[in-house]
Amino acid sequence: MVRGIYIHIPFCNTKCPYCDFMSFVSDNPKLINDYVETVLTELEFHMEHNYRFYIETVYFGGGTPSVLEPWQIVKIIEFIKENINHQKDLEITVECNPETYRYEAFKILKDAGVNRISIGNQSFLEKNLETLGRKHKPKDTFEMIESAVKAGIRNINVDMIYAIPGQSFNDLKEDLEIYTSLPVTHISAYMLTAYEGTQFGNLIDNNIISLPDEDTSSKMFLMVDEFLEEKGFKRYEVSNWAKDGFSCRHNLLYWTHGEFLGVGVSAWSFVENRRFGNERNFENYMEKVKNGKLPVAFEEYIDRNEYIKERIFLGLRLRNGVEIDILNKKKVEELLKNGYAEKENGRLILTRKGVLVINEIVRYLLN
Ligand code: SF4
Known part of the structure; x- marks a missing residue:
């Protein structure tokens, strides 16, 4: 039974130096709209399969889904609600970058059923944001949280990165104090990783910057875990902490072998013991769907x-x-x-x- 749908939106305003997600910079409205239509076409193809659907969660991830106009997200949600068997109590999450949506956008999304947002904040200290190549300011995230709450979206995740070059334990404590002072229900905190092929990966390979050593990173994890637990955020997964009743239902599907369908460039699915992944190349993805084909590039069967x-x-x-x-x-x-x-x-x-x-x-x- 397919219980979740993931929609991948690959566009971003800038490319962060540590990022290895399938994302690229674009604000071209025509390209973005074309992509939304292609995602809808891919969803239609999946409808022709005899999958059994009873959807509990829809997750817009990326990339930066909030690069889309809110009505484009609403169009996809409406398609899903009209065509796919789903629970009344759907969890619908949209990942947002701090400098994008405000009250009007959230109001439109809330009315369409969005009840959870995940903000790609990463840190509230300007020096960390600068090291991470993030363009937003701490005040952007404060404004975003305030406007989401005002629009009625109260289930809010804020992402955090720690073990950043140059970060001290005091910096981390200061960041944690700000995170836990906010009206949010969930914090995803990731240790910074320098993936091969990213700008950060290259800087580290060439000894231009260095990450904290293993011992410091481990101590930072312990500090994050103890601090968040003390403030009522329980760790339910190695990088995720939530207030009671606010664990992310969509991500729990991934970790408990729930079936889900991933739609869009590079998206992964797990249905009926089959794991399959879409084309990672944007042009190939668009071309395949436009030619009436499912854009699957890889598949494997999961045996016992x-x-x-x-x-x-x-x-x-x-x-x-x-x-x-x-x-x-x-x-x-x-x-x-x-x-x-x-x-x-x-x-x-x-x-x-x-x-x-x-x-x-x-x-x-x-x-
Ligand atoms: S905003 Fe997110 S997806 Fe986009 S480049 Fe930065 S980390 Fe990657």
């Missing part, structure tokens, strides 16, 4: 073995953990003995110490 492996590595990311029954008993005992994990209701749950070395634990359990 692979499914169990994924259950383990996805489950360990979650506060809820993974069923001990599917794990090697001896290895579980080792993890418990060394304080990397705890047992709760037949599930193995990583401790903070375990979260810090999650990749090593996954490899240990899977080998």
Whole structure:
């Protein structure tokens, strides 16, 4: 049963130096509108399949979905609501960049059913924003939150990046204090990663900038986790904290093997044990759909073995953990003995110490 729909919007106002998402700079209204129409056509193609739909979540991600005019987002939502079997209580999220939508736009989105926004803020300290190559100012995010709340959208995530070059523990504390003073329900906090092929990746390879060492980054994670938990944001996934009842239902689908359909350039889907990905090249994507073809460029079937492996590595990311029954008993005992994990209701749950070395634990359990 397909329970979620992800719509990828690849346009951004600027390209951030650390970003490895499929996104590019464009404010060309014709190109953007053409893309929206192509996404709708792709959705129509999917309707012709006999997938069983009962949609609980719709997520507009990117890129920067708030580069679109609000009515373009509404058009996609209306198509989904009119053509696809869905729950009454849909979670509809739109990712927004701080300098884009304000009250009028949020009012239009709210009336169409958008009830959650996710703001790509990253930091409230100007020096961090500058290092990250972000063009917005802290006041843009304050204004965005205020106007969303005024329009009736109260489920708000704000993204945060930490372990930034030059960031001190005091800077991090100052940032956390601002984040937790805001009327938001969810904070996604990511350790900065320098992906290969990004501008940051190249600067690091050439020793022009450097990231904090592993020990500092780990201590920063502990600081983020302790601070947010103390302020009532519970960690339910390694990079996500939420107030009670505000975990992101869409992202939980990904981590619990729920079926979802991804639409748009480079979007991924998981339906009926089949994982498939759309063309990553924008022109190829547009051309395929316009020629009446599904834009799928890659697919694989997930067999029982692979499914169990994924259950383990996805489950360990979650506060809820993974069923001990599917794990090697001896290895579980080792993890418990060394304080990397705890047992709760037949599930193995990583401790903070375990979260810090999650990749090593996954490899240990899977080998
Ligand atoms: S706004 Fe987001 S998607 Fe766009 S370039 Fe920056 S990090 Fe990447």
